[in-house]
Amino acid sequence: MYFTYLRRELRRRARQAVVVAAGLAIGIGLVMIVSSASAGVKKAQGQVLHSLYGVGTDITVTKTVTFGSGGPQRFNFGGGSGSGSRPSVTPGTHISRDTLRPAAGESTLPASDVAKVAALRGASAATGGLVLTDTSFSGTIPNYSEGGKFSPGGGAASGAGASGSESSGASSFSISSTSVDGVQISSSDVGPLTSSQVTQGSYFTPAQNTAKVAIVSSTYATQHGVKVGSDVTVAANTVSVIGIAQVPSGGAEVYLPLGAAQSLSGLKEDVTTIFVSASSSSGVSSLASQIQKAIPGSTVATSESLANQVTGSLQSASKLATSLGKWLSIVALVVAFVIAGLLMMAAVSRRVREFGTLKAIGWRTRRIVGQVMGEGLALGLAGGLAGIVLGIAGAEIISAVSPSLSATVGPAFAGAGAFPTTFRHAGAAGRTVLVHMSAPLQGGTIGIAVVLAIAGGLVAGAFGSWRAARLHPAAALRRVA
Amino acid sequence: MSAQAANDGTPTKTVDSHTGENMRQPTPNNIYELAGVRKTFGAGPDSVKALDGVDLEIAQGEFLAIQGPTGQGKTTLLLLLGGLDRPSAGSVLFDGRDLATLGESELVGLRASAFGFVFQTFNLIPTLTAQENVETALVPAHTPAREREQRAKAVLEELGLGDRATHLPSELSGGQQQRVAIARALVKNPKVLLADEPTGNLDENMRDEIVAVLERLWHERGLTLIVVTHDSTVARRAQRIAIIEGGRVSAGDRSEIGRQAAPADSLEPTFVTS
Ligand SMILES: Nc1ncnc2c1ncn2[C@@H]1O[C@H](COP(=O)(O)OP(=O)(O)OP(=O)(O)O)[C@@H](O)[C@H]1O
Ligand SMILES: [Mg+2]
Numbered sequence: 001m002y003f004t005y006l007r008r009e010l011r012r013r014a015r016q017a018v019v020v021a022a023g024l025a026i027g028i029g030l031v032m033i034v035s036s037a038s039a040g041v042k043k044a045q046g047q048v049l050h051s052l053y054g055v056g057t058d059i060t061v062t063k064t065v066t067f068g069s070g071g072p073q074r075f076n077f078g079g080g081s082g083s084g085s086r087p088s089v090t091p092g093t094h095i096s097r098d099t100l101r102p103a104a105g106e107s108t109l110p111a112s113d114v115a116k117v118a119a120l121r122g123a124s125a126a127t128g129g130l131v132l133t134d135t136s137f138s139g140t141i142p143n144y145s146e147g148g149k150f151s152p153g154g155g156a157a158s159g160a161g162a163s164g165s166e167s168s169g170a171s172s173f174s175i176s177s178t179s180v181d182g183v184q185i186s187s188s189d190v191g192p193l194t195s196s197q198v199t200q201g202s203y204f205t206p207a208q209n210t211a212k213v214a215i216v217s218s219t220y221a222t223q224h225g226v227k228v229g230s231d232v233t234v235a236a237n238t239v240s241v242i243g244i245a246q247v248p249s250g251g252a253e254v255y256l257p258l259g260a261a262q263s264l265s266g267l268k269e270d271v272t273t274i275f276v277s278a279s280s281s282s283g284v285s286s287l288a289s290q291i292q293k294a295i296p297g298s299t300v301a302t303s304e305s306l307a308n309q310v311t312g313s314l315q316s317a318s319k320l321a322t323s324l325g326k327w328l329s330i331v332a333l334v335v336a337f338v339i340a341g342l343l344m345m346a347a348v349s350r351r352v353r354e355f356g357t358l359k360a361i362g363w364r365t366r367r368i369v370g371q372v373m374g375e376g377l378a379l380g381l382a383g384g385l386a387g388i389v390l391g392i393a394g395a396e397i398i399s400a401v402s403p404s405l406s407a408t409v410g411p412a413f414a415g416a417g418a419f420p421t422t423f424r425h426a427g428a429a430g431r432t433v434l435v436h437m438s439a440p441l442q443g444g445t446i447g448i449a450v451v452l453a454i455a456g457g458l459v460a461g462a463f464g465s466w467r468a469a470r471l472h473p474a475a476a477l478r479r480v481a
Numbered sequence: 482m483s484a485q486a487a488n489d490g491t492p493t494k495t496v497d498s499h500t501g502e503n504m505r506q507p508t509p510n511n512i513y514e515l516a517g518v519r520k521t522f523g524a525g526p527d528s529v530k531a532l533d534g535v536d537l538e539i540a541q542g543e544f545l546a547i548q549g550p551t552g553q554g555k556t557t558l559l560l561l562l563g564g565l566d567r568p569s570a571g572s573v574l575f576d577g578r579d580l581a582t583l584g585e586s587e588l589v590g591l592r593a594s595a596f597g598f599v600f601q602t603f604n605l606i607p608t609l610t611a612q613e614n615v616e617t618a619l620v621p622a623h624t625p626a627r628e629r630e631q632r633a634k635a636v637l638e639e640l641g642l643g644d645r646a647t648h649l650p651s652e653l654s655g656g657q658q659q660r661v662a663i664a665r666a667l668v669k670n671p672k673v674l675l676a677d678e679p680t681g682n683l684d685e686n687m688r689d690e691i692v693a694v695l696e697r698l699w700h701e702r703g704l705t706l707i708v709v710t711h712d713s714t715v716a717r718r719a720q721r722i723a724i725i726e727g728g729r730v731s732a733g734d735r736s737e738i739g740r741q742a743a744p745a746d747s748l749e750p751t752f753v754t755s
Contacts, residue, residue: 361597
């Protein structure tokens with residue numbers, strides 16, 4: 001009787017039932033799409049971190065230098081009160097330099113911190129690395145008497161990657177910079193370069209820690225015609241290429257074993273970055289705060305904190321998913337719930353005489369409430385089912401379209417350095433990474449959808465029941481059709 | 482109330498009922514005793530005194546018609562008799578229990594078992610078939626589905642609707658719908674059948690058909706039948722007519738009403754047999 005009555009009633013109100021179920025479906029579907037999309041954005045943020053710091057890296061630890069402490073690479077040319085090994089400004093003098101330094105704004109950490117971090121609970125592996133920039137410049141000091149006219153610098157960049165030419169009327173130089181990473185050779189898969197990325201030649205062996213060998217990125221190899229066995233110049237030293245690797249767009253151009261990088265940069269016993277992998281993705285944030293405590297003054301970056309520093313469409317997508325999407329789906333849900341509730345109440349009002357009659361023949365209020373709740377739940381579940389289908393379809397569409405998102409890592413120090421150098425990594429400046437967004441559907445999301453469907457049904461049922469429970473049979477029976 | 486009120490046909494017997502079917506009770510066994518019943522709707526100057534001091538006794542097994550002009554409190558009285566509303570003052574004794582003070586849960590229980598209601602507008606559940614509508618009356622008693630089905634079917638057949646059991650109310654004529662409603666009221670074997678203008682929405686032919694059905698059931702089942710009507714043709718079938726006017730009841734004596742309710746007057750003990 002219960003189900004017969006319920007089914008017949010819903011069939012009679014088919015159109016209204018469809019509206020209620022569709023409303024709930026849209027609300028629930030939106031929630032699913034938004035939560036899948038934000039999972040996708042999180043994943044994309046993770047990919048950005050991996051692009052910049054290597055696959056398997058959940059957290060990076062760096063130390064930012066405070067200005068004035070002499071950290072950032074800074075050259076002064078043409079006047080100014082620079083001190084120390086300032087090049088001579090005699091016109092016509094040819095100067096050339098090739099230095100390997102940490103990127104602007106980055107300071108170093110003692111190598112012993114790597115073991116400290118690896119020992120923390122929740123850390124599965126940690127390796128140290130030196131994130132460096134090889135800057136070479138060469139040129140001739142122009143003759144000032146020429147009154148602003150100058151000749152472009154003669155010296156060609158040696159093995160240069162991105163090269164820039166600064167012309168200010170006061171000086172004329174050819175500058176090139178190459179990104180260089182020092183890689184701790186370990187069996188763990190965390191760090192800027194792991195053995196699986198090497199496509200030609202071979203990865204570093206533990207014995208090569210201090211050897212002058214390098215692995216270059218495939219992009220760099222193509223641009224500069226470098227092959228396995230070729231030589232490249234790093235910090236005025238000749239280094240032989242033993243392998244070519246496929247690295248993400250944010251990666252370095254040249255990779256050296258950590259020991260070699262330390263000696264070439266003069267940063268013995270130091271690292272600029274510690275790459276950490278967490279044993280579980282849910283433990284990342286607690287591990288990050290432990291690291292923060294263990295190494296005071298360090299900058300601990302996770303894919304999420306990094307996301308706050310990036311600009312570009314990834315950030316827009318993230319904002320869209322977390323703020324607009326969230327509010328949109330909440331509003332849609334609330335509207336759907338209210339509509340469901342009101343329509344349910346209206347339906348009960350139209351059945352006042354019916355329920356009054358049932359009360360008159362001895363049906364208890366709770367039986368009638370049960371009937372109305374059942375109707376609400378049935379609508380909720382129907383809406384939930386449709387919503388889940390809608391949500392899965394929406395998530396699939398996003399994943400199929402796979403929109404590409406760009407993330408530009410914070411230009412925090414842009415303009416602080418004197419050179420239009422392409423810096424790398426968080427806190428340095430303008431490195432853009434492209435990632436494809438997907439909308440992975442998680443089991444929990446479907447669970448949430450089911451909970452929302454039941455909640456929607458209960459809300460609809462409760463609105464209706466409230467009306468039905470307050471119904472006085474005598475009053476109901478006085479109503480004439 | 483006349484001492485001749487015959488209650489041999491009622492299921493409830495007095496102590497000496499075992500001595501023989503024809504044994505008469507010295508006094509009628511009152512199923513209802515109303516004293517000083519008032520019902521006021523609203524408060525203050527706008528309040529309506531629907532019932533204003535009703536005293537009424539209804540014998541077990543009696544067929545009583547309540548007649549009166551519109552708006553005089555007929556429905557109000559019937560709702561009080563059926564435990565669907567409570568009086569503002571006075572007592573409504575049913576089988577010795579005061580419906581005015583009985584707990585809500587007990588009232589619901591009585592509605593489910595003792596009272597059968599028939600309405601002017603039939604009030605069938607539009608989405609349920611005739612058979613299912615009748616079965617709804619057995620839901621509160623938690624009657625098993627099989628038994629429910631059989632009992633509903635039997636009552637529908639008794640009312641000549643065996644072939645209409647699977648029809649929806651919208652597929653039935655007014656008279657048929659009212660017969661389904663009567664079947665629904667009767668399937669739980671109530672003590673009292675309360676009907677509010679049961680023929681009010683029917684044409685003359687159907688009216689006669691429904692009155693005949695009610696009368697037959699009253700005979701066969703020994704029900705107490707209380708019918709509210711403004712139709713004198715219907716009222717004349719009753720053993721007794723209570724006139725309600727200005728919120729007060731003047732109940733006629735059965736002996737004065739005469740022979741309209743002929744079968745009851747004949748006092749044939751055979752009525753018990755169904
Ligand atoms: N819920 C209520 N609130 C206010 N007044 C009411 C209410 N119910 C009934 N009344 C009033 O009480 C009086 C008696 O109503 P009742 O329905 O009992 O009359 P009735 O004799 O059944 O009339 P009819 O023959 O038209 O059915 C009427 O004046 C009516 O307006
Ligand atoms: Mg009335």
